[in-house]
Each structure stands twice: as structure tokens, then as C-alpha cells.
Amino acid sequence: xxxxxxxxxxxxxxxxxxxxxxxxxxxxxxxxxxxxxxxxxxxxxxxxxxxxxxxxxxxxxxxxxxxxxxxxxxxxxxxxxxxxxxxxxxxxxxxxxxxxxxxxxxxxxxxxxxxxxxxxxxxxxxxxxxxxxxxxxxxxxxxxxxxxxxxxxxxxxxxxxxxxxxxxxxxxxxxxxxxxxxxxxxxxxxxxxxxxxxxxxxxxxxxxxxxxxxxxxxxxxxxxxxxxxxxxxxxxxxxxxxxxxxxxxxxxxxxxxxxxxxxxxxxxxxxxxxxxxxxxxxxxxxxxxxxxxxxxxxxxxxxxxxxxxxxxxxxxxxxxxxxxxxxxx
Ligand code: NAD
Numbered sequence: 001x002x003x004x005x006x007x008x009x010x011x012x013x014x015x016x017x018x019x020x021x022x023x024x025x026x027x028x029x030x031x032x033x034x035x036x037x038x039x040x041x042x043x044x045x046x047x048x049x050x051x052x053x054x055x056x057x058x059x060x061x062x063x064x065x066x067x068x069x070x071x072x073x074x075x076x077x078x079x080x081x082x083x084x085x086x087x088x089x090x091x092x093x094x095x096x097x098x099x100x101x102x103x104x105x106x107x108x109x110x111x112x113x114x115x116x117x118x119x120x121x122x123x124x125x126x127x128x129x130x131x132x133x134x135x136x137x138x139x140x141x142x143x144x145x146x147x148x149x150x151x152x153x154x155x156x157x158x159x160x161x162x163x164x165x166x167x168x169x170x171x172x173x174x175x176x177x178x179x180x181x182x183x184x185x186x187x188x189x190x191x192x193x194x195x196x197x198x199x200x201x202x203x204x205x206x207x208x209x210x211x212x213x214x215x216x217x218x219x220x221x222x223x224x225x226x227x228x229x230x231x232x233x234x235x236x237x238x239x240x241x242x243x244x245x246x247x248x249x250x251x252x253x254x255x256x257x258x259x260x261x262x263x264x265x266x267x268x269x270x271x272x273x274x275x276x277x278x279x280x281x282x283x284x285x286x287x288x289x290x291x292x293x294x295x296x297x298x299x300x301x302x303x304x305x306x307x308x309x310x311x312x313x314x315x316x317x318x319x320x321x322x323x324x325x326x327x328x329x
Contacts, residue, residue: 005031011073012037013060013106014080015053016046018189019121019181019235023077024050026236038069039080047188061101066109076110077119077239078103083154084195086220086285089125093153103161107168107176117175119243120165122250124182124291125155135226135260137290142180142252142297151287162250169248179242182254182293186232186313187320198261199229199268199314203321206268209276211325217276221286223262228255228292231313234306241302254293255306267311271318 010032014020016039024037028050037053038060039046049055058065060080070076081099083089089096103120110118127140128149150159165176185199192204198220205217230238230253238253259267262278269275295305 002031006033008032008074009034009072010036011069011076012053013039013069013076013078013102015039015055016041016043016049017079018047018186019184019232020077020079021046021048021050021188022186022232023079023236023239024048024053026240028052030240036069036073060106061098063105063108066105067112070106070109070113070115073110073113073115075117075119075243076106076115077121077243078106079121080106081121084190085197085201086287088195089151089154090285090287096154097157100157100161104164107164107174111168111172111174115174117177117243118165118168119239120161120176120178121239122158122162122178122180123155124180124252124254124293125151126159126162126180126250127155127291129288132288132291135224135290137226137292139256139292139294140252141294142250145250166249177243177245177247178250179239179253180250181230181235182252182291183227183229184232184235185229186317189232191321191324198227199264199317200321202261202265202268203314203318204325206265206272206274206276207318207322207325210272210274215277216279217265218279218281219261219265220281220284221261222280222282223265223278224260225286225288226258226260226290226292227264228258229264229310229313230255230306231308231316234308238298238304238306241304245302247301251297251301252293252295253298253306254295255308255310256293256295257310258290258292259310264310267314268318271315
């Protein structure tokens with residue numbers, strides 16, 4: 001098996017991003033040796049740069065670039081997308097829809113270059129909005145994506161791209177695997193600037209308040225919206241397991257530990273050992289009311305589900321953001 005891994009040539013698309021950067025390191029740690037890492041960002045802007053990889057700055061919405069980087073590749077992991085947290089995806093629907101070019105061109109190039117396996121990173125945003133209107137929501141199971149009524153822009157593109165993967169498998173024999181991620185968080189990701197997600201944004205606000213000796217924090221929405229959050233180490237392990245399984249349909253990859261945003265803030269406050277006065281910004285983007293991952297399918301098919309508790313994952317993320325803020329302000 002290890003000999004096989006050493007020979008396998010891998011492409012990680014979006015390797016300069018949060019999940020892609022962690023995935024490159026994870027795959028090296030599992031014995032893979034030939035990894036091509038590609039991102040549109042200049043190398044100095046990648047969250048993590050692994051010197052053992054072949055690191056390339058290329059725009060993967062361009063078909064020619066996709067054809068070049070998939071040559072002699074065995075496995076493609078597509079993590080490339082122009083995306084961010086709720087604030088970004090609600091204000092940039094067209095940009096999110098344009099991600100369709102990346103996945104479509106990567107699929108076409110993978111088919112033409114006889115790639116053996118193709119992983120696509122989908123999202124819980126594919127789920128029908130009418131199933132997510134309460135905080136105490138039923139967990140979302142895979143079949144809840146249909147009848148289709150996903151998140152406008154970002155979610156529609158993800159659902160369409162999932163189906164592209166399915167039809168490339170059915171019509172062209174390309175083995176595709178699709179995971180629906182539920183809110184991934186951890187170190188080496190966006191924590192400021194407008195694309196950051198709730199856990200990183202809340203940690204940054206709590207640390208900044210503590211540093212400035214302020215006693216207040218602004219929360220988007222009324223704080224009662226609920227979510228599940230998966231630590232990055234569970235995410236990359238899940239990607240590997242799903243990629244090398246026989247699971248041909250899209251599958252949830254998320255924690256099932258449901259919390260409200262208020263509860264998330266309380267956990268971060270307890271890590272920081274501080275109590276802040278909360279103000280609620282009711283006009284800010286806040287997404288669906290409740291969203292949670294039903295893990296029946298992953299438990300049944302992989303005998304595993306994401307393990308790392310929110311408290312443990314937030315602790316590690318807190319320490320990293322604290323260090324970054326002290327370096328960069
Ligand atoms: P990220 O923004 O940190 O990483 C995405 C990377 O893709 C970025 O570095 C970006 O520069 C790159 N990229 C964008 N356009 C490109 C192009 N044309 N060519 C090459 N590279 C390009 O995001 P992430 O959190 O690492 O997410 C990775 C994938 O997982 C995305 O598809 C995202 O939609 C999906 N996802 C993430 C989450 C989450 O909570 N992080 C949840 C659901 C789904």
C-alpha cells in the first residue's frame with residue numbers, strides 16, 4: 001500500500017487556501033510523495049506552503065491550465081473556489097456561480113487525461129432552505145438536498161457541480177467522490193478581511209476585545225441561529241476516507257454537535273477567560289436559521305464520523321489566531 005502511495009501522483013486544487021493547505025500536509029504525512037499544489041494566489045499569499053510539493057500559481061477556471069496540471073495525475077482533489085463566510089457569499093453570488101468554471105474544466109481535463117479519482121468539495125449550502133428554518137432543526141440527511149432549493153448563488157453552483165461529477169462518472173467512467181462539508185474551522189485560514197467564517201470571526205473579536213480591554217462584542221443576527229462546526233483535522237481525514245471509498249453519492253462530512261452562535265461565543269469567552277456584553281446586529285448576514293449534519297450515512301459506510309470536540313478545536317484555533325494577531329495586529 002505504501003509503495004502504491006509513493007507512486008500516486010496527486011493534484012490539490014486550491015492548495016493555497018485553508019482546507020487545501022492542510023490537505024497537502026496531511027497527504028504527505030500519510031506517505032504520498034508526488035503532490036502538485038495549485039492556486040490562483042501568488043505563493044507568498046498561501047496560508048501554508050509545503051516545500052515538498054510542486055507549488056504552482058495558476059488560474060484553474062482556464063481549461064488549458066487544467067489540462068496541463070492534470071497530465072499524468074492519478075487523483076485530483078478540487079478545493080479551489082472563490083468563497084468566504086456568509087458575509088461574502090450573500091454579497092458575491094455571481095462570483096460564487098463562476099466557480100462552476102473551475103470544477104467543469106477540471107472534470108473535463110481529468111477525463112481527457114485518464115485521472116483515476118476526482119474529489120469535489122461540496123457544501124451544506126446545497127440543502128433545501130425550507131428544511132433549515134428553525135434553530136432546533138432536524139439534522140440534514142443527504143436526501144434533503146432534493147427537491148432542490150439551495151442557498152442562492154453559492155449553493156446552486158455546488159449542487160450543479162455535484163451533478164456534473166455524477167454524470168462524468170456515469171457517462172465517462174471517471175470515479176468521482178463528493179463530500180458536503182459543514183462549517184470547517186481551524187488554524188491557517190481566513191480570520192479577518194471579510195471572507196472569514198463565524199468561529200474565526202468570533203475568536204478574533206473576543207481576542208481584540210480582551211486586548212483593547214473593551215467589554216463588548218457584536219454578534220451577527222440574534223445569536224440563536226444554530227450550526228455544527230468541524231475541526232480541520234477531521235475534515236482532511238474524512239476527505240481521504242471518502243476519496244478512497246466506494247461511496248459514489250454525495251455524503252455529509254460534518255460534526256453533529258449542534259450549537260447556537262450564542263453558545264459558540266460562550267465557549268470562546270471561556271477559553272479567553274472573559275465575559276463580554278453582547279450586542280446583536282440584526283441586519284447583518286446570518287444565513288439559514290438552523291443547520292446540522294446527519295451522520296447516519298457516514299457512520300454506516302465508513303464506521304467513522306468527525307470526532308474532535310468544539311472545545312478542543314476552538315482552543316487550538318484560538319491559540320493560532322492569538323499568535324497571528326500579535327504578529328500582524
Ligand atoms: P479557501 O478560500 O481558503 O480556499 C479556496 C482556494 O481556492 C483559495 O486559496 C483561492 O485562492 C483558490 N482559488 C479560487 N479561485 C481559483 C482559481 N480560479 N484557480 C485556482 N485556485 C483558485 O476556502 P476553503 O475553506 O479552503 O474551502 C475549500 C473548498 O471547500 C471550497 O470549494 C469551499 O466551497 C468548500 N467548503 C468549505 C467550507 C468551509 O467551512 N471552509 C464549507 C463548505 C464547503
